[in-house]
Amino acid sequence: MSKYFVTANYTSSAMKGMIENPHNREEAIKRLLEKMNITLDCFYVSATGHIFMVITGSNVDVGAMALVVGSTGSVENTSAVEVFTAEEQVGWMKLAGSTTGAYKPANS
Numbered sequence: 001m002s003k004y005f006v007t008a009n010y011t012s013s014a015m016k017g018m019i020e021n022p023h024n025r026e027e028a029i030k031r032l033l034e035k036m037n038i039t040l041d042c043f044y045v046s047a048t049g050h051i052f053m054v055i056t057g058s059n060v061d062v063g064a065m066a067l068v069v070g071s072t073g074s075v076e077n078t079s080a081v082e083v084f085t086a087e088e089q090v091g092w093m094k095l096a097g098s099t100t101g102a103y104k105p106a107n108s
Contacts, residue, residue: 001056003041004080010049014074029053032068036061051075054083 010018018025026043033040038057045051055062062080069075 001039002059002062002082003054003056003084004062005083006051006053006055006078006080008051008069008075008078010051011074011076015049017074033057033065036065036068038062038065055080 025045026040029043030040033055036057038055038061041054041056043051043053057065059082066078066080070078
């Protein structure tokens with residue numbers, strides 16, 4: 001399973017709804033993600049309506065989640081970026097080091 005850093009902004013109508021009916025949005029989001037086979041690893045919000053999450057799931061599930069949440073009109077500027085551990089990055093470095101010189105640039 002891949003890990004994603006997700007950001008979004010609540011819309012003004014969503015903020016209005018949260019003022020009129022205060023409730024824990026993390027729990028609502030967690031319920032949706034569980035139904036989509038996605039794990040919520042951490043959830044944060046800013047005072048200005050930004051959402052920050054780290055989730056674990058497949059790219060298909062995360063794509064479907066983005067469609068479902070986007071269709072509600074409650075968030076905008078949604079981004080889901082796949083992220084990797086430092087150990088995985090070391091693996092890239094080793095592979096890059098072992099293959100340096102195998103690629104010939106187009107301008108050479």
